[in-house]
Amino acid sequence: MNPANYLKIKNKIPSNVNILAVSKGFKSQDIKIIQNIGQNDFGESKVQEAFEKQSTLKDLKEINWHFIGRIQSNKIRKVVQNFKYIHSVDSFEKLQKISNISLQEKKCPLIMLQVKLSEDPTKGGFKPEFLILKWKEIQKLKNISLTGLMTINPKGLSSKENSVLFKKCRELADSLQLPDCSMGMSGDWEEAIDAGSTWLRLGSIIFGGRS
């Protein structure tokens, strides 16, 4: 990994947009290199892989760990115990479970709800209509801090198609008065910034290709 790649992208991004460095598939040593030059938010998508890095890097207290993977119900406790942010809550049942477990664990994770804005069968998430319908009920859940929405665009879209979906996400977040939108990856981060992303989830563009 070359820290110049990180600095190059960091310098192109407006200061109100956060970089989540997606370190899944990369080593603790790579995390250390960019943590040392000011990156403190790291995203992981597998619980076990994340634990190993969290344990190796436990002395780096400034790191904020973000969970971005598909959450299995039986791993919710471990996610709640070990991550400050959860970007990938994709159903009401899981959200309720996170709330219950957070209460028991005396935690209050920052939550972004994954929304499904296109008919991509490989991606889960809340349908916008469902979110709007259930919003009052969702807001009553204890020990979670709802800060935003998250979306993953299908692969292979044009720049314009990416923009349309990102703008939908931003509009929905605004209508629910949620400040954050976790959107934009290595291939579509520029469109995501233009549409109002607050968290870019960047992996390969920072760390290089995954083996």
Ligand SMILES: *Cc1c(COP(=O)(O)O)cnc(C)c1O
């Ligand atoms: C892997 C992953 C990313 C980062 O992908 P890159 O294309 O390497 O930037 C972002 N978000 C999620 C949910 C991921 O699983």
